[in-house]
Amino acid sequence: MRHPKDWWRQCGERLSKAGIPSRLGVSLAPYTSFHLGGPARVFVKPTGMRDLLLVLHLAAEHEWPLLLLGGGSKLLIADSGLDAMVVHVTAALDFMTRAEDAIEVGAGASIRTIARWTSMHGLSGLEFFSGVPGSVGGAVYMNAGGREYEMAKVVRTVTIYDLATSRIETLARSEMDFGYRDSALRHAPLIALKTRLVLRPDDPEKTRAVMTELLERRRRAQPVQWPSAGSVFQNPPGFRASALLDQAGARRWSVGGAEVPSFHANFIVNRGKACADDVFQLMRRMHTVVRDRFAIRLRPEIIGLGFGSLWAETFELPFPGRLGTLVRDRD
Ligand SMILES: Cc1cc2nc3c(=O)[nH]c(=O)nc-3n(C[C@H](O)[C@H](O)[C@H](O)COP(=O)(O)OP(=O)(O)OC[C@H]3O[C@@H](n4cnc5c(N)ncnc54)[C@H](O)[C@@H]3O)c2cc1C
Numbered sequence: 001m002r003h004p005k006d007w008w009r010q011c012g013e014r015l016s017k018a019g020i021p022s023r024l025g026v027s028l029a030p031y032t033s034f035h036l037g038g039p040a041r042v043f044v045k046p047t048g049m050r051d052l053l054l055v056l057h058l059a060a061e062h063e064w065p066l067l068l069l070g071g072g073s074k075l076l077i078a079d080s081g082l083d084a085m086v087v088h089v090t091a092a093l094d095f096m097t098r099a100e101d102a103i104e105v106g107a108g109a110s111i112r113t114i115a116r117w118t119s120m121h122g123l124s125g126l127e128f129f130s131g132v133p134g135s136v137g138g139a140v141y142m143n144a145g146g147r148e149y150e151m152a153k154v155v156r157t158v159t160i161y162d163l164a165t166s167r168i169e170t171l172a173r174s175e176m177d178f179g180y181r182d183s184a185l186r187h188a189p190l191i192a193l194k195t196r197l198v199l200r201p202d203d204p205e206k207t208r209a210v211m212t213e214l215l216e217r218r219r220r221a222q223p224v225q226w227p228s229a230g231s232v233f234q235n236p237p238g239f240r241a242s243a244l245l246d247q248a249g250a251r252r253w254s255v256g257g258a259e260v261p262s263f264h265a266n267f268i269v270n271r272g273k274a275c276a277d278d279v280f281q282l283m284r285r286m287h288t289v290v291r292d293r294f295a296i297r298l299r300p301e302i303i304g305l306g307f308g309s310l311w312a313e314t315f316e317l318p319f320p321g322r323l324g325t326l327v328r329d330r331d
Contacts, residue, residue, distance in 0.1 A: 002083040003041070003065075003083060008024060008041040008042055008085075009024065011041075011042055011062070011064055011085060012024055012042055014058060014062065015042070015044065015055065015058065018054055018058060019051075019054075020044060020046065020051055020054060020055055021044075022042050022043060022044045022085075023042070023043045024041065024042055024043075025039045025040075025041070026039055026040050026043035026086075027039050027081075028040055028043075028069075028072070028077050028081065028082070028086065029077075031069060031072045031086075031088065032072035032073070032075050032076075032077060032229070033071070033072055033073040033075075033133055033134075033227055033228065033229055033230075034075070034076060034227050034228065034229050034270050034274075034276075034279065035227045035270055036076065036077065036079075036227075036270060036274060036275065036276045036279065037075070037076070037077025037078070037079070037081065037082075037276055037306075038077065038078060038079045038080050038081030038082070038276075038306070039081040039082075040067070040081060040082050040084060040085070040086035041081070041082065041083055041084060041085065042064075042084075042085040042086070043085075043086050043088070044085060044086070044087050044088070045087075045088040045091055045092075046087065046089070046091070046092040047091050047092060048092055049092060049093065049193070051092065052087070052089060052092040052093065052193075053161065053168075055087055056087070056161055056163065056166075056191060057166055059085060059087075059163070059325055060163045060164075060166050060324075060325065063324075063325050064084075064085050064325060065082075065083060065084040065085065065325055065326075065327050066084060066085050066086075066087060066163075066325050066326055066327060067082060067084045067085070067086045067087070067305065067326075067327040068087055068089060068137075068191055068326070069086050069087065069088045069089065070089060070090060070107070070108065070134055070135030070137050070138035070141075071090065071110070071133050071134030071135045071138055072134075073133040073134040073138065073229060073230065074134065074138060074142060074229050074230060074301070074302060074303050075229060075302070075303050075305060076229060076276055076279055076280065076302050076303065076304045076305070077276060077305050077306055078276050078277075078280075078304070078305065078306030078307050079275050079276045079277055080306060081306060082305060082306045082327065083306075084327045089107060089108045089135070089137065090108040090109075090110075090135055091108065092106075092108055093106035093107045093108030093109065093135075093137065093193060093194065094106055094108045094109050094110075095109065095194075096109055096114060096117070098121075099196075101198060101199070101200075101201075102156060102196050102197060102198050102199070103118065103123070103196070103197050103199065104194055104195070104196050104197075105136050105194060105195055105196075105197060106136065106193070106194050107135060107136050107137025107140070107191075107192040107193055107194055107195065108135050108136070108137060109135065109136045110133075110134070110135060110136075111126070111129045111132055111133075111134055111135060111136050111138075111139045111144070112129055112130055112131065112132060112133065114126060114129070114136060115127065115128075115129040115130045115132075115211070116130060116211070118199055118207075119204060119207040119208055119211055120204055120208075121204070122201055122202060122203065122204045122207075123199040123200070123201060123202065123207075124199060124200045124201070124202035124206075124207050125153070125154045125197065125198070125199035125200055126154065126197070126199065127207055127210045127211045127214060128145065128146060128149040128214060129144070130211040130214060130215055131214060131215045131218040131219075131224075132144055132230075136192075136195060137191075137192040137195075139151045140155060140158055140176075140183060140185065140192050140195055141183055141185040141186060141192065142181050142183070143178045143179065143180070143181055143182055143183050144181075150178070151178075152173065152176070152178035152183075154197045154198055154199060155173050155176065155178075155195055155196075155197060155198075156172075156173055156195075156196045156197065156198045157170050157171060157172055157173065157195065157196045158170070158171050158173075158176055158185075158192050158194075158195045158196075159171075159192070159193045159194045159195070160185070160190040160191060160192055160193060161190070161191045161193055162188075162189065162190055162191075163189035163190070163191065163324055163325060163326055164188070164189050164324055168193065171184070180234065180235075181234055181301055186328065187323075188323065189323045189324040189325070189326040191326075221263075221264065222264060222267065223261040223263070223264060223267055223269050226261070226269035226270060226271065227269065227270040228267055228268060228269045228270070229268075229302045230267075230301070230302075231266050231267065231301045231302075232266050232267060232268050232283060232286065232300065232301060232302055233245075233266055233283075233286070233287070233298035233299060233300055233301055234298070234299045234300070234301045236296050236297075236298065236299070239296065240266075241266045241290075241298055242264060242265045242266035243265075244290050244294055244296060244298070245260070245265035245266055245286055245289075245290060246265040247293075248286075248289040248290055248293050248294075249289075250265045250285075250286050250289065251263075251264075251265050253282060253285065253286070254271075254282070255278045255279075255281045255282040255285070256273070256274055256275060256277075256278030256281075257270060257271045257272060257273035257274030257275070257278055258270060258271070258274040258278035258279045258281075258282045259271050259282075260282065260286070268282055268283065280304065280307065280311075280314075283300065283302070283314075283315075284314050286298070287300075287314065287315055297315075297316050298315075299315065299317070300315050300317075303328075305327060
């Protein structure tokens with residue numbers, strides 16, 4: 001059930017009383033790499049840690065549905081928007097400090113900027129992320145990575161805010177339950193504030209060469225010139241989603257302005273005039289063809305928000321509902 005406009009206006013007024021500026025009905029399209037999505041009921045962009053914690057505290061206290069937005073590079077937000085307060089964290093948590101063999105990075109920092117900086121300063125470990133858009137927090141949440149690499153390899157600790165208890169805690173890597181595109185943040189109302197990453201000293205020339213090579217490989221293999229959200233589906237155990245979709249003939253399929261590019265069957269690009277529903281319908285078609293042809297159920301890697309139970313029903317996912325007040329991919 002959507003909350004009435006007045007309910008959200010009062011939420012904005014409470015924020016304003018606490019000294020936090022917010023806006024009502026802000027389109028989320030400019031905040032996602034797909035350039036798609038309807039409005040957020042309330043949009044907040046705290047400028048520092050103190051303000052962010054105040055917003056999270058108020059959200060927990062008043063049970064405001066809340067989405068934490070990083071770089072928006074893994075999200076498909078419904079055209080009807082989100083019945084939630086969207087908290088854009090990139091500005092509030094954009095910091096980095098160096099400490100001997102580790103760096104401490106705010107969850108709002110850009111992962112590819114950090115990758116470039118550490119490489120330039122003779123630290124190896126983040127080269128893979130030179131071409132990955134989004135924030136450090138999003139990369140931890142998703143355990144972002146590729147065939148031979150993932151975020152979990154460099155994380156030592158993650159400092160989180162727990163919406164259920166309103167407490168800040170530092171979790172060790174072993175408590176983060178990292179898995180394939182998975183972490184503890186996906187299963188509990190936890191918000192990453194910062195993380196400590198362990199890197200190895202190395203020759204900056206060498207790390208730069210590795211990054212250039214990886215970037216070129218990515219440019220050749222992925223349609224980086226069009227808005228997208230990276231891989232559409234996860235690889236099922238023992239298979240590659242792109243190979244299954246390729247064999248099923250999905251390349252060049254399109255719905256409205258959304259298209260599977262000719263050289264990567266597990267991507268969807270926005271050719272300029274797509275709406276979120278075009279992407280959703282195309283994903284549905286891709287999911288169905290692989291299920292019917294190979295009896296394999298592809299699981300979306302893209303996080304669909306604002307589709308209600310339709311998302312879970314279409315992709316045959318469990319639908320346990322929200323994690324407390326937090327709007328997550330179960331929404
Ligand atoms: C061209 C392209 C290439 C890509 N290549 C790759 C790749 O090689 N490997 C890969 O894994 N991914 C890839 N991606 C996907 C994406 O870049 C990563 O998943 C990225 O880590 C997501 O971070 P984000 O900040 O954009 O997250 P968002 O899209 O903003 O959010 C994703 C989820 O994380 C949650 N979240 C964000 N920040 C926090 C936080 N601080 N605390 C708790 N939850 C949080 C959000 O609520 C949301 O549920 C690619 C995307 C594009 C567009």
